Amino acid sequence: MSAIGVALLAALISWAVFMRWVFGDTPHWAEELPQFVLIWMAMLSAVWCSRRNSHLTAGLLGLWLHSAAARRVVDKLVDLILVIAMLMLVKAGWDLAMLTMKQHTPALQWPVGLLYLSVPVSCSAIALVHLGKLLSFRSTTTDE
Incomplete structure (x- = not known):
């Protein structure tokens, strides 16, 4: 997912730079479209990182909690807090998003709310991921 986005972003920016330097004319979407893609x-x-549990962590929990059962309890508590935070x-x-849906971007004339719509879409998916982890009986941590 990320690789596709980065490739698309690189292609869009490369095309804009090429157009600017070779033809002296920057495409009208050169700033806005890469912003949409990046966000x-x-x-x-x-969402993908939440599903794979691959967010950057300090890894201190294992130093403080030696019991696998205690780590599972803390993991479930973290999942619950994340579900609540994501729903908020x-x-x-x-x-x-709804407040800004009638405003339009200057170059593309797309609704500004489309940018903000990325928040409820991704946070809904993250909440579902953590709700699934919360309701799962399987441990999300690795026992050492």
């Missing part, structure tokens, strides 16, 4: 790519990649972000992101 949506980052937000959707966060879904509501806030949806409200902001």
